[in-house]
Amino acid sequence: MKKLIIAMVFGMSISTVATAQNPKYNNMFKIGINGGVAVPSENVSSEIGFDIGYQRLIKPGIGIGFTTGYNQYYGQNNKGVQNKDFGVIPLAGQFRYYPKQQGFYIGTDLGYGFITGDGNVAENSNVALPDGGLYIKPEIGYHNIHWNFALQYAKVFTGSAGEIGNQKFETGILGLGLSYNLPLGKSVD
Numbered sequence: 001m002k003k004l005i006i007a008m009v010f011g012m013s014i015s016t017v018a019t020a021q022n023p024k025y026n027n028m029f030k031i032g033i034n035g036g037v038a039v040p041s042e043n044v045s046s047e048i049g050f051d052i053g054y055q056r057l058i059k060p061g062i063g064i065g066f067t068t069g070y071n072q073y074y075g076q077n078n079k080g081v082q083n084k085d086f087g088v089i090p091l092a093g094q095f096r097y098y099p100k101q102q103g104f105y106i107g108t109d110l111g112y113g114f115i116t117g118d119g120n121v122a123e124n125s126n127v128a129l130p131d132g133g134l135y136i137k138p139e140i141g142y143h144n145i146h147w148n149f150a151l152q153y154a155k156v157f158t159g160s161a162g163e164i165g166n167q168k169f170e171t172g173i174l175g176l177g178l179s180y181n182l183p184l185g186k187s188v189d
Helices: 004-021
Strands: 027-038 044-059 062-075 085-095 103-117 132-143 147-157 171-184
Touching: 027 062, 027 147, 044 085, 044 171, 085 132, 085 147, 103 147, 132 171
Parallel strands: none
Antiparallel strands: 027 044, 027 171, 044 062, 062 085, 085 103, 103 132, 132 147, 147 171
């Protein structure tokens, strides 16, 4: 573990030195964390997670890429239904629009969210946990060459799978995200 931390610090130091020489790069490796509250909060209360991804600027201001990660959702008691915790592993394409080299940006991730967990939606129900569904995560935020700070909404659409009585299986999260950008490759001219 100590060697991993040293390697990460060394890698970040090298990327910082390289970026100081030329701040316009067209390839980025992104490492981020996120957390939020459930909207609506029927079966879960909150979420925390991490993501990793790759982004390429196909022209100045337009980025595309892919992302994955893991998000842990925390179940809550809802009118006697003892909902369990579960996880989501997104596998998504990524689109970002950066009007300026530093400042405001908008974007979205779109793909499939694989739902992981302990079989059933709730402790006191035999309704099966959904396998997954359409994943979307629109965001708006602030960026510079190294950091992205964002307000995000993430959701996996599961249809009617996982419903218990009047309780829908909800995965909608409104939250904040922070990611560190590791520049790779040559500069965009």
